[in-house]
Amino acid sequence: MSPRTPAQFEKLRTRRREQILKVAAEIFIQKGYHAANVSDVAQKAGVSQGTIYHYFPDKENLFLAVYESWEIRNLQSELRDALENAATPTEQLGLLAQMVAKRMEQAKDILPAYTEFWSHIHRNKAIKIGFQNMFKDMRGILARIIRNGIDKNEFVNTEPMTMAAILIAVFDGLILQWIADPKQVKWENIADTLTQVILTGLSANK
Amino acid sequence: MSPRTPAQFEKLRTRRREQILKVAAEIFIQKGYHAANVSDVAQKAGVSQGTIYHYFPDKENLFLAVYESWEIRNLQSELRDALENAATPTEQLGLLAQMVAKRMEQAKDILPAYTEFWSHIHRNKAIKIGFQNMFKDMRGILARIIRNGIDKNEFVNTEPMTMAAILIAVFDGLILQWIADPKQVKWENIADTLTQVILTGLSANK
Amino acid sequence: MSPRTPAQFEKLRTRRREQILKVAAEIFIQKGYHAANVSDVAQKAGVSQGTIYHYFPDKENLFLAVYESWEIRNLQSELRDALENAATPTEQLGLLAQMVAKRMEQAKDILPAYTEFWSHIHRNKAIKIGFQNMFKDMRGILARIIRNGIDKNEFVNTEPMTMAAILIAVFDGLILQWIADPKQVKWENIADTLTQVILTGLSANK
Amino acid sequence: MSPRTPAQFEKLRTRRREQILKVAAEIFIQKGYHAANVSDVAQKAGVSQGTIYHYFPDKENLFLAVYESWEIRNLQSELRDALENAATPTEQLGLLAQMVAKRMEQAKDILPAYTEFWSHIHRNKAIKIGFQNMFKDMRGILARIIRNGIDKNEFVNTEPMTMAAILIAVFDGLILQWIADPKQVKWENIADTLTQVILTGLSANK
DNA sequence: TATGAATGAGTTTTCATTCAT
DNA sequence: AATGAATGAAAACTCATTCAT
Structure with a gap:
C-alpha cells in the first residue's frame, strides 16, 4: 500500500x-x-x-548515542581475546600490554574523546554507569588472570583486584599524558617497560 | 570620605x-x-x-584562576619532599607511593575537579600548557629517582622517562576509577600493592 | 488493478x-x-x-470541521421539539428547562469543548459566525415563545429578546461553572429552581 | 554602598x-x-x-500574572458593597443587577479576556482554582442574600445555592453572547428585565 | 567601587507542511 | 492515495557581559 x-x-x-x-x-x-x-x-x-x-x-x-557507539569500540573484546591466545598468565599479561599499547597507537583519533566522556561522569548517569561497568568488567578479566597466576605460582601473592585496577589505570593515565602532549608518550616503549617492571619488578636484587 | x-x-x-x-x-x-x-x-x-x-x-x-589555584595544591611539592626525606631510590619510590595514596584519601573533595580540568586540555591553551608542565615536572622528578636507582644498581635498566610516565599514569588512572565508583578503589591497598609490584615485580621466580 | x-x-x-x-x-x-x-x-x-x-x-x-460537527449536535433541534410537544408557552418554557438540564447531564463529555470553541470566537471568523447564528436562532425561538406567552396573557410584558438572551445565558453560564467545578453544579436542581423562579418569580408577595 | x-x-x-x-x-x-x-x-x-x-x-x-491582575478587578468587591448599600434582600438583588449590568457596560475592554481565561481552565491549575474560588465566593454572597430573603419571607423557598449559581450564570452567559455579537446584547435592558423576572416572575397570574 | 537591571545574540526545540516514492 | 522522512521557520529561553547610577 x-x-x-x-x-x-x-x-x-x-x-x-x-x-x-x-x-x-x-x-x-x-x-x-x-x-x-x-x-x-x-x-x-x-x-x-x-x-x-x-x-x-x-x-x-x-x-549519549555517540558515547554508546564509542563505548562499543573499547577494549574488552580485545582483553578477552588475549586471555585465549596465550597459554600462561605471564604470557597473557605480556600479550595484553602489547595489544593495548599497539591499539593506542592506532586509535589516536578516538583518544581525545576520553576526556570529553570522562568529564560527563559526574553529570550523566548513563555515562557514569557505562564507565563503572567498563571498569568492573576489565578489572574482573585482569583479576582472573592474576589470580590464576598466583594459583599457578607464577605470580607473587597480591590483591588481584587492586593489581587489576593498577594495570588499567596505567593505560588511562597514559592516555591523559598523551592527550596533554602526544610527543611525550611513546606507546611503543610502554609495553616493554611495563612488561618488564610488572612481571619482574624494578628491583635488581633478586 | x-x-x-x-x-x-x-x-x-x-x-x-x-x-x-x-x-x-x-x-x-x-x-x-x-x-x-x-x-x-x-x-x-x-x-x-x-x-x-x-x-x-x-x-x-x-x-583559569580557579584552575591555577587548584594546580598549586597539586603533588609536585610533595614529590620533592619525598626525594629529600628518603635515603635510597628504593625508599624514595616506596615513600612516594605511600604519600600519594594517603594524599588521595584526604583530597577526596578535589578529585572530582580532575575530569573537569582534563576536559579543557583540548580547548584551553593555558590549561594544556599547565598539564604539560605538570606532567613534565613530575616525570622529570621521578625519572631522576629512577635513573639514580639504576646508577646505584638498585633498579634494573629501564627507560627512566617511560617508567616515570607509567608511575604517574597509575595515579591519574586510579583517580578516574575512583571518580567512576569510589567504593571500588581502596587507596589504602594501592601503596602496598604498587610498592610490592613495582619494586619486586609480580613474578615469583626470582 | x-x-x-x-x-x-x-x-x-x-x-x-x-x-x-x-x-x-x-x-x-x-x-x-x-x-x-x-x-x-x-x-x-x-x-x-x-x-x-x-x-x-x-x-x-x-x-473547523471538528467545530462544525460539534455544532450540529447542539440544542436547537431540541428546542424546536419542545415548542411542538407542549401546549402553552408556560409549559413550553418548563419543558425546555427540563430538557436542557437533562441534556447537560448526559452530554458531560462534550461540555469541555465549549471553552475551547468559545476562545476561538475572537480569532476565527467561521466560528464567530457559527456562534452568532446559533445564539440568534436560539434567541429567536425563545423570543417567539415568550412573545406568544405575553400575547396570551400568560406572561408579563417583558422585552422578549432580552428575556430570551437571559434564558440562554443561564445555561452557558452554568456550563462554565460546571467546567470549573463539576461537583458544584447540580443539573437536576437547576430545572426546578429555574422554572419556579422564571415563571413565578422569587417574590413571595403575590 | x-x-x-x-x-x-x-x-x-x-x-x-x-x-x-x-x-x-x-x-x-x-x-x-x-x-x-x-x-x-x-x-x-x-x-x-x-x-x-x-x-x-x-x-x-x-x-498567570496577567490573569491574576485581571482577577483582582472582578466583581466580588462590588457585590459586597451592594450588600451593604441596600436595606432589604429584594433591594439588594435589584441593586446588584443594576450594578453588574452597568459594570459590564463600562468594562467592555476586559470582557474579551473572559474567553481566553476560560479556555485555560482545563489546562492550568492556578486558573482553575482561581475560577473555582471566584464562583464559590460569589455563590456564597448571593446565597446569603437569598437565604436572608427567604427567612424574612421576602422570597419564596428555593435552594439558595442553586439560585445563586443561576444568577451568576446569567451574567457569564451574557458576556459570551456579547463577545459573539456585541450589538445583540443590550446591557441597559438586562438589569430591568432581570429584576422584573427574577423578583416577580414571568407569570402574570398572581 | 558596587550594584543589578538590561541587553541581545545565540541555542535548543517544535511542528505544520511538503514531497519523493 | 498513502507514507513518513525531511524541512525550515518560528518560538521560548539562557546568560555572559555592559553600563547607568
Whole structure:
C-alpha cells in the first residue's frame, strides 16, 4: 500500500542515523558537548536541524548515542581475546600490554574523546554507569588472570583486584599524558617497560 | 570620605577575590564550566554579578584562576619532599607511593575537579600548557629517582622517562576509577600493592 | 488493478474522514488547538501525517470541521421539539428547562469543548459566525415563545429578546461553572429552581 | 554602598513589571496565549526579551500574572458593597443587577479576556482554582442574600445555592453572547428585565 | 567601587507542511 | 492515495557581559 516498503524506510533511517552519529561524534569530541551546536551537526551532516530531532529526541540523547557507539569500540573484546591466545598468565599479561599499547597507537583519533566522556561522569548517569561497568568488567578479566597466576605460582601473592585496577589505570593515565602532549608518550616503549617492571619488578636484587 | 588606607583597600580586594575564587571553584567543579553561571557564583559569593567583573575580566579567566589555584595544591611539592626525606631510590619510590595514596584519601573533595580540568586540555591553551608542565615536572622528578636507582644498581635498566610516565599514569588512572565508583578503589591497598609490584615485580621466580 | 468501484472508494474516504475527525475532536478538546499536534491526531487515528492532509487542507480546517460537527449536535433541534410537544408557552418554557438540564447531564463529555470553541470566537471568523447564528436562532425561538406567552396573557410584558438572551445565558453560564467545578453544579436542581423562579418569580408577595 | 538604593531598585522593578504586565495583557487577550509571542510583548513594551525573563520566569507565569491582575478587578468587591448599600434582600438583588449590568457596560475592554481565561481552565491549575474560588465566593454572597430573603419571607423557598449559581450564570452567559455579537446584547435592558423576572416572575397570574 | 537591571545574540526545540516514492 | 522522512521557520529561553547610577 505504501510505495516505499517499511523495510526501505528502515534502511533509510539506519543510514541517516549513522550519518548523523558519525558527524556528531566528530563535533562533540572536537568542541565538547556544550560548545557543539546541534546546528553545527546538522550542517556538517548535510541535513536540517529538524532532521536531527527526527532521529534523536534531544541533544543529550544524541551525545549519549555517540558515547554508546564509542563505548562499543573499547577494549574488552580485545582483553578477552588475549586471555585465549596465550597459554600462561605471564604470557597473557605480556600479550595484553602489547595489544593495548599497539591499539593506542592506532586509535589516536578516538583518544581525545576520553576526556570529553570522562568529564560527563559526574553529570550523566548513563555515562557514569557505562564507565563503572567498563571498569568492573576489565578489572574482573585482569583479576582472573592474576589470580590464576598466583594459583599457578607464577605470580607473587597480591590483591588481584587492586593489581587489576593498577594495570588499567596505567593505560588511562597514559592516555591523559598523551592527550596533554602526544610527543611525550611513546606507546611503543610502554609495553616493554611495563612488561618488564610488572612481571619482574624494578628491583635488581633478586 | 573614607578613612581606609590604600593598604586596607588592597587587603579588602584580596579577600574578596579569594572569596569569589573559592565559591567559583565549588560551582565550576560541581556543575562544570558551561553549566556554571556567573550569576550563580555571584549569588553564592554574596556579591553582585558586576562585582565579579571587577575582579576577573571574564568567565574564562575566572575559570583559569580557579584552575591555577587548584594546580598549586597539586603533588609536585610533595614529590620533592619525598626525594629529600628518603635515603635510597628504593625508599624514595616506596615513600612516594605511600604519600600519594594517603594524599588521595584526604583530597577526596578535589578529585572530582580532575575530569573537569582534563576536559579543557583540548580547548584551553593555558590549561594544556599547565598539564604539560605538570606532567613534565613530575616525570622529570621521578625519572631522576629512577635513573639514580639504576646508577646505584638498585633498579634494573629501564627507560627512566617511560617508567616515570607509567608511575604517574597509575595515579591519574586510579583517580578516574575512583571518580567512576569510589567504593571500588581502596587507596589504602594501592601503596602496598604498587610498592610490592613495582619494586619486586609480580613474578615469583626470582 | 483494484476491483473497488468508485462508490466503494467514496465510502472508504468518508469512513476515513470520520475516523480522523473523531480522533481530532478528542485531541483538540483535550489539549486545545495549539497544543494539539497534527502528528498526534495522525498517530491516534492510525494514519500517517500525510494522510491527514489528503482529507483536510490544513490544521485550521481540520479544527473547523471538528467545530462544525460539534455544532450540529447542539440544542436547537431540541428546542424546536419542545415548542411542538407542549401546549402553552408556560409549559413550553418548563419543558425546555427540563430538557436542557437533562441534556447537560448526559452530554458531560462534550461540555469541555465549549471553552475551547468559545476562545476561538475572537480569532476565527467561521466560528464567530457559527456562534452568532446559533445564539440568534436560539434567541429567536425563545423570543417567539415568550412573545406568544405575553400575547396570551400568560406572561408579563417583558422585552422578549432580552428575556430570551437571559434564558440562554443561564445555561452557558452554568456550563462554565460546571467546567470549573463539576461537583458544584447540580443539573437536576437547576430545572426546578429555574422554572419556579422564571415563571413565578422569587417574590413571595403575590 | 550602592549608588542606587535598594528602594530605588525596588521602585524601578515595580514600574517595569507593571509596564510589561499591561502590554502582556493586551497582547494575550488580543491574540490568545499561544499566538502571542514573548517577543511581541517585549517589543511593544519597549524592552528586550531578556528583560521579560528578568521579571517573569517564563511565558506561562507571565500569563498567570496577567490573569491574576485581571482577577483582582472582578466583581466580588462590588457585590459586597451592594450588600451593604441596600436595606432589604429584594433591594439588594435589584441593586446588584443594576450594578453588574452597568459594570459590564463600562468594562467592555476586559470582557474579551473572559474567553481566553476560560479556555485555560482545563489546562492550568492556578486558573482553575482561581475560577473555582471566584464562583464559590460569589455563590456564597448571593446565597446569603437569598437565604436572608427567604427567612424574612421576602422570597419564596428555593435552594439558595442553586439560585445563586443561576444568577451568576446569567451574567457569564451574557458576556459570551456579547463577545459573539456585541450589538445583540443590550446591557441597559438586562438589569430591568432581570429584576422584573427574577423578583416577580414571568407569570402574570398572581 | 558596587550594584543589578538590561541587553541581545545565540541555542535548543517544535511542528505544520511538503514531497519523493 | 498513502507514507513518513525531511524541512525550515518560528518560538521560548539562557546568560555572559555592559553600563547607568
